[in-house]
Amino acid sequence: MPVGGKPGSMELSGERTGIGRPSREGWRRYGVAAAAVTATAVTGARAVDADSAWYAALRKPSWQPPPWAFGAVWTPLYASIAWAAGHALGRTTTRRERTALAASLAVNLSLNAGWNWLFFARRSPVAGLADTLLLDLSNADLLRRTGRTDRAAARALIPYAAWCAFATALNASIARRNT
Incomplete structure (x- = not known):
């Protein structure tokens, strides 16, 4: 049964407008979240050149996933970030809480896209490592803030945080092997 106990009512973003109709505000929040995540993915992807001679020449650990795995993993992760956001x-119950959560998400998505620019465009595994360490801290903050508001959304972010932690280990290994 939906929150509020009305059988057949549709809930989206904690707002109901009646049977089967999500509120405009609810749709707007999901749309803004999806647009922000899409902008992050597109902005980050513009910097990636996994076929470059520079990237091919990097010494990488044997446990690095194959190139196709990154797209296969990031697509559902980005979808889960948009849904969770x-x-x-x-x-959220207050404007202050909503603003703090939105700011935490904005910082997180900026760090997410920024990694590609530091690692690939600047060709700096060390700068990428610094960014991904900050991203891990940002993930912890985002999980904490989201968990205070919505535990289901926080659980949806756990695979993202876990993948970023793995990416940090991978980036650290590449930086160590190539400096």
Whole structure:
């Protein structure tokens, strides 16, 4: 049964407008979250050149996933970030809480896209490592803030945080092997 106990009512972002109709504000939050995540993915992807001679020449650990795995992993992770953000923002109870959660998400997505520019465009595994360490801290903050508002949304972010931690280890290994 949906929160509020009305059978058949549709809930989106914690707001109901009646049977089967999500509120405009609910749709707007999911749309803004999806647009922010899409902008992050596109901005980050513009910097990646995994076919470059520079990247091919890097010494990488044997446990690095194959190139196709990154797209296969990031696509559902980005979808889960968008869903979690839209859902959690709708569950906030104060403007202050909503603003803090949105700011935490904005910092997180900036660090997410920034890694590609530091690692690939600047060709700096060390700068990429610094960014991904900050991203891990940002993930912890985002999980904490989201968990205070919406535990289901926080659980949806756990695979993202776990993948970023793995990416940090991978980036650290590449930086160590190539400096």
